[in-house]
Amino acid sequence: MIKNMDLSRRQIIIIGIAAVILVLVVALILLWQPTSDEQSKLSEDLKTEPQVFDSASVKTDETSKDLLALRLAARNFTERYLSFSNQNWGENIEAVRINMTKQMQEAADSELQKVREFYNADNFYGVSTKVLAERVTLNDKQGGELELEVQKVEKVGSKQNIIYKKYKIGLLKNNETWLVNTFREM
Known part of the structure; x- marks a missing residue:
């Protein structure tokens, strides 16, 4: 009991x-619940329209727009031009051919032939390229020149190799379009 x-x-x-x-x-x-005043203020805040930044009101000069277009053209071309595999020979060049001068098209075709002869189709060979940095060395209304630092991931069969290289790219302005005229390893 x-x-x-x-x-x-x-x-x-x-x-x-x-x-x-x-x-x-x-x-x-009960103490942490907002009072009716706080709730009404919160609901009023939610009803107000958010402020949207209107980028059209920002004035940029033509020089900065042109410089940005030059840099983007150089980056885009370099990453595409230097990324390829022996399973799609030439597709990288065809993708950027429209962005090349006649002189550069001929140089690209020659380079493609050299690479095809060096790497046979028996083993997989591929390169993926990323631009890490660029420096504009010349920029005027007719042309521009940049130095680019790139990272290339090269795969041969099942082996992978990471390479860092520097390239110099020369572009000419045709109407409002930047065309690659020269491209070489530094």
Whole structure:
């Protein structure tokens, strides 16, 4: 009988502690709820239109636009031109041929022939290229020249090799389009 009393007394104490904790949790929840003033202010804030930045109001000079176009043309050309595999010979050149002068098209065709002769089709050979940095060395209304630092991931069969190289690219402006005229390793 005494053991049963101790057990029921323990149960009462545990239930009492649980009730006190429950009351404290409910009180904290009620205290943390926003008042009606705070709720109405929050709903008003949500109703207001967000401010949208209108980039049309920002004036940029033609020189900075032209420089950006030059840099983008050089990066885009370099990454595409230097990324290829022996499973799609020449697709990289065809993709950027429209961005080349006649002189560069002839040089690209010659380079493609050299690479085809060097790497046979028996083993997979592929190169993926990413421009890491560029530096404009010449920029005027007719042409531009950049030095590019690239990372080339070369795969021969199952082996992979990472190479860092520098290239110099020369572009000529034809109407509003930058065309690659020269491209060489430094």
